[in-house]
Amino acid sequence: MAELRLCPICRRPLEEGESARRFRPFCSKRCADVDLSRWLGGRYAIPAVEAEDEREAEGESSEPTERKPVSSAKH
Numbered sequence: 001m002a003e004l005r006l007c008p009i010c011r012r013p014l015e016e017g018e019s020a021r022r023f024r025p026f027c028s029k030r031c032a033d034v035d036l037s038r039w040l041g042g043r044y045a046i047p048a049v050e051a052e053d054e055r056e057a058e059g060e061s062s063e064p065t066e067r068k069p070v071s072s073a074k075h
């Protein structure tokens with residue numbers, strides 16, 4: 001039976017190939033770096049592959065209502 005493995009970071013099927021297998025269980029070096037950064041607590045230094053904290057498309061109800069209007073400029 002074929003076991004389809006997904007990248008724990010971007011949830012994409014792992015590609016077959018020598019170059020891709022080097023980064024197992026991740027699909028690429030980028031995802032490997034992301035996971036490593038998360039462990040180190042410095043994920044903010046890496047461009048977000050997927051925004052976890054800022055999902056505007058989903059969860060609108062949990063959005064904080066502290067958005068300041070930009071109508072009037074300060075000073």
Ligand SMILES: [Zn+2]
Pocket residue numbers: 007008009010011012026027028031
């Ligand atoms: Zn990936």
